Amino acid sequence: MLCPEPGPEQHFTPPSCIVQRRGIFRMVVVHSHIIYDVVMDFAHALQDMFAAGTETTYIALEWAMSELMKNPAAMRRLQQEVRSAAGGIAKADALGAGTPYLKAVVKETLRLHPPVPLLLPRECMQDATVLGYHVAEGTRVFVNAWAINRDPGSWHAPDDFLPER
């Protein structure tokens, strides 16, 4: 099964999808004139979704709690913000826009401790030059998000937990 060639203004065609056998799907996607033939096993895709959604979240929460324990001033400021925004512990689930410090604590935790430090692997689709290095087509590329997040050229005191930044 082949998808029609995309027109000049169209870079992505919706996947055409067929069920091969129980739980196994096969779809053809055209993106930027390249035809991808994707076979998907639904049971394993669901397993991946579950792992992607749970492991990352608990790792981030554990690091947030560890950083707050090491930084009592940040912990106190966050507690004050959360308690006054929630108006009592019973409403804590409804926290939203009125908690900028909470948002800053989460962002700073993810900066210092990204649960997926090398992101997902990429494959170079054409020869490229990055910072003077030749990257050949087909090379598997890992992006070191951990190093970017702690780059002293971009962050003041990169190893410190400073939600105020």
Ligand code: HEM
């Ligand atoms: C703190 C929480 C989370 C973190 C730090 C996180 C981190 C990431 C990262 C770094 C990627 C790879 C992005 C890339 O390299 O392009 C990713 C992809 C993905 N995440 Fe999360 N994630 C989190 C929560 C979740 C949740 C709650 C779900 C689902 C309920 C989820 C589902 C996915 C899926 C399906 C992908 C693949 C997306 C794609 O390839 O198009 N993640 N996540």
